[in-house]
Amino acid sequence: MIFHPARIGLLNKRALIRQLRKDGVASRAGLARALGMSQPTAGKIVDELLTQEILEEVEGAEANGDHATRLGRPGRQLQLNRSQPSFLGIQLGVSETRLAELPLGACDENDWHFSFHHDAAAANPAAAWEKQLRNVAKQLRSRKFLGVVLSVPGIVDESARRILFSPNIHWSESADLCAAIGKVWDAPVLLVQEERALALGYLTLHPDQEDFLLADFGEGVGGAVIFGGKPLMHPLPISGEFGHTPVLGNHRRCGCGAVGCVETLLSTSGLLKSFAAAHPRQTASWAALQKQLAENGVEPWLAQSLDAAAVALAAALNVLGLRRVVVTGNLTDLPPTVLEYFSGAIRGGAMWARFGEVECVSAPRNRTAGLVAVGIDRLILPEAEPKLSRGKNAATKLVK
Amino acid sequence: MIFHPARIGLLNKRALIRQLRKDGVASRAGLARALGMSQPTAGKIVDELLTQEILEEVEGAEANGDHATRLGRPGRQLQLNRSQPSFLGIQLGVSETRLAELPLGACDENDWHFSFHHDAAAANPAAAWEKQLRNVAKQLRSRKFLGVVLSVPGIVDESARRILFSPNIHWSESADLCAAIGKVWDAPVLLVQEERALALGYLTLHPDQEDFLLADFGEGVGGAVIFGGKPLMHPLPISGEFGHTPVLGNHRRCGCGAVGCVETLLSTSGLLKSFAAAHPRQTASWAALQKQLAENGVEPWLAQSLDAAAVALAAALNVLGLRRVVVTGNLTDLPPTVLEYFSGAIRGGAMWARFGEVECVSAPRNRTAGLVAVGIDRLILPEAEPKLSRGKNAATKLVK
DNA sequence: ATCATTTAATTAATAAAACTACGAAAGTCC
DNA sequence: GGACTTTCGTAGTTTTATTAATTAAATGAT
Structure with missing residues (x-):
């Protein structure tokens, strides 16, 4: 990416919005301080965003943050627009699709307004x-959105807006869902890989934690990496997929076509399968599994599976240089000893555990916040269009 | 990082040097084309770098690259300064230290001019x-350098210039080697983790390959990631360490303090240990190992070790979204069947192999080129000093 | 109640860096 | 030798952010 003055304004605008998402509420001066830019600059950007209705002033709010001061003229506090929905969020689940109208700011809760079964x-x-x-x-209520954000599990080419592979929702692969959405709503449509949306959601709610690997366990097993406060983007339309790392000695067939993936052991169905194998007499239901584990703790069959997943995660942590794992999904729904065991196993394989703390925390899934984060990043602040800059000179020359 | 006009010039200068390192030789116009910047801009940057003696004009050279044209006024070709050494490269090995005077451009060969044993x-x-x-x-010959670049194996805090952990050169941990160098040569001293230097060296010689994981096998086992043409930098002073991922079922003690690391199986000593265990009657020498493998192919004990390392690498590839592994070190020194087996094992675990090609290539170690790359990146183009921008406003305020 | 103090926000002038446009230089092709 | 093509440099414009100065709005002391 080449920088010219016409471009750098966007970068600072982006930084300011990101900071405001961190702080929740802040004044022009506070933003300037936090970002190290001058007050006139921050003020100008804010004014622009106010006219675009991306930000709004908030009345009764007090300054928060470290720099809370009582002296002097009080700053006019700002926040991301909450008064009207800006995005339409759509979550494509395995059997159900859910929708929500999302404002730019404040969507801590996961309230989906509409849903239907496939x-x-x-x-x-x-x-x-x-x-x-x-x-x-x-x-x-609203017809017009800044954009529609669709989250999809599986392997997704976000820039081409195509679903490449979705073992549990096969019909979505051949269909161009984004085009379908575009026919219903007249707004740009964004496609997001589900785990990346979850990771961005976690980031929005914990803005101080800028580096972590989110591991989600559900129908499938997948993850996403937040690195330096941004999703780790990738040359290939595939990333975070620790769930399809093979486990030596495991011979279950995986939906991905390979044999022995971690996913075959720790997805909901994989867990139940192992449970049934270990306890042939019991009904292989999730409730029965919970009860069994609550009574007996982490049984050997489960320990083995967790160990294997922990090795894959630890390998990723070691290579990336991370120290935090955020676990979401079915594992958080089992007795706490399971997560404790899992944390211990990850620490056992993570090299940083020999030098400092490695954290493994559980969290609820926060999709809506993640979808909004995607919308803001890609629509409100169209960061990198290297084609634009490059094309103007290079492309025309080549054509000629 | 906040952008203001005073800063963005550096970014374009950096991009230009990077492009020139890719192309080897290029004209002002060619650089402008390749980077999508205007000719006056490229020209101005080049002029500046020429006066700094970072670039030099080259006489008899012809335009190369796709855009080779015969028409029109021929461009004056430029290259990185080769006529005089700019950096002093130092490689701290286990028992030996090697030194070389390095020019900015063209150090394809690994010729170290001086060395001594510890x-x-x-x-x-x-x-x-x-x-x-x-x-x-x-x-x-030269007393004065732009900088001294020291590469060190182990765990290194590059920004603090401290060696945190070096299992094979323990004495280096307590010593401040950079300070020692600073006493001998009056120049800025940079510290680089060894595998990162190797990865940058590979990148310099294969500038088209911007995303890969380099895996080095030697006294230890480690790696580094190049992501988007840049080393993947990390919040923790640890990264690329796939060698210290545990292998379930392996109980060897590792120098890092843990048990069962990949390194205990595939380091030179680990390989010999396994070889000796499998063939108690043979002498456990590297030559004997080579001979044995050349005759018998990949024996089961080796296959197991390679499988384990491949899983760790595949996990990293899957999470990062990479498709290329570059192998350096002792594995490249064994019969080719070994690397073939290893490639296959990595492909078996790498998810992208189900959708496209996953490459695993071997390469010689290219330290000198890597050291130069580090020197250019960190000394000639002091990219990010967020403190500078941030401190001016924030810090003074806080102090006050 | 008034005034000094402190912080916030705005305005004006300046500086940095990139762009477009134009023209001179230096080759090739006919 | 002249037409053509490409490179390189200069001049003037635009965008952006900065510093410095000014106005605004609160607190606290006399």
Whole structure:
């Protein structure tokens, strides 16, 4: 990326919004201080964002943060616009799609306003899906959005907005869901890999934690890395996929086509399968599993699976130089001893544990916050368009 | 990092030098084209770098690259200064230290001009080392360098210039080697983790390959990641350490304090140990190992070790979204079947192998090129000094 | 109640860096 | 030798952020 003056304004604007997302509420002066820019600059950016209705002034708010002062003229506090929905968030689940109208600021809670079940038996599931979308569209208060953000599990090419591989929602691979959404709502459509959205959601709610690996356990097992406060982006449309690391000695077939993946052991169905194998007489239900583990602690079959996943995670931590794992999904829904064991196993393999603390925390899934973060990053602040800069000189020359 | 006009010039200068390192030789116009900047800008930057003697004009050279044209006024070709050494490179090995005077451009070959063995038995090994440095200094043609770059194996805090942990050169941990160098040569001293230097060296010689994981096998086992043409930098002073990922079922003690690390299986000594265990009657020498493998192919004991390392690497590839592994060190010194087996094992665990090509190539170690790359990046172009920008406003305020 | 103090926000002038446009220089091709 | 093409440098413009100075709005002491 080449920098010219016309571009750097955007970068500072981006930094300011990011800071404001961290602080929640801040004044022009506070932002300037935190970012190391001059007050006139911060003021000018804020004014611009106010006219765009991306920010709004907040009345009764007091300055928070370290620099809380009582003296002097009080700053006019600012926040990301909460008064109106800016984005439409859509979560494509395995059997269900959920939708929510999302304002730019403050979506701590995971309240999805609409949902419908998929009709996988339909002749054309994608068409049926689009029809249900239209149905929802009628019920929405707002017609117009800054953008629509769709989160999808599996392997996703976010820039090309294509679903490359989705073992549990196969029908979504051939369908161009973004195009379908574009037909229903007249707004730019963004596609996000699900775990990346979860990681960004965690980041929004814990803005101080700028480096971690999020590991999500559900129908599948996957993850995402936040590195320096930003999602680790990748040359390939694949990343965070520790769940498809093979476990030596494990021979279960995985949905991805390989054999022995971590996912076959620790996905919901994988856990139940192992549970059933270890306790043939019990009903292999999630409730029974919870009860069994609550009574007996981490049984050997589970310990082995956790050890294997921990090695894959530790390998990633060691290579990336991270020290924090955030666990979401089904593992957080089992007795706490399970997560304790898992934490210990990760620490055992993470090299940094020999020098300092390695943390492994559990967290609820925070999709909405993540979807908003994606929308802000990619729509409000169209950061890098290297084509634009490069194309102007290089491309025309080449054509010629 | 906050951007103001005074800063962005550096970024473009950095981009230009990087491009020139890629191309080897290029004209002002060619650089402007490649980088998408205007010709006046490129010209101005080049002029500045010429007066600093970082670049030099080259006489008889023809334009190379895709855009080779015969028409029009021929461009004056430029290259990184080769006519005089700019950096002093020092490689701290286990038993030996090697030194080389390095020009900015063109150090394809690994010719080290000076070397000496360590006196580990000395009462004060660090002082003995410094003395030997002085000895070398007398023999050097050049007294004055832009900088001295020291590469060290182990765990290194590059910004603090401290060696935190070096299992094979323990005496280096307590000694402040950079300070010692600073006493001998009056120039800024940079510290680089060895594998990172190797990775940067590979990048210099293969500038088109911007994303890969380098895995080095020697006295220890370690690696480094190049991500988007830059070394993946890390919040912790630790990264690339796939060698210290535990292998389930392996109980060898590792120099790092843990048990079962990959390194205990695939370091030179680890390989010989396994070889000896598998063939008690043979002499456990490297030559014997080579011979045995050349005759018998990859034996089961080796296959197991390679499989384990491959899983750790695959986990990292999957999480990072990479598709290329560059192998250096002792593994490249064994019969080719070994690397073939290893490649296959990595492909088996790398998820991208199900969708496209995963490459695993071997390469010689290229330290000198890496040391130069480090010197250029950190000395000639002092990129990010967030303190500077931030401190001016924030710090003074706080003090006050 | 008034005034000094402190912090916030705005305005004006300055500096840095990149861009476009134009023209001179230095080759090739006919 | 002239037409053409490409390179390189100069001049003037634009964008952006900075510093310095000014106005605004609160607290606290006399």
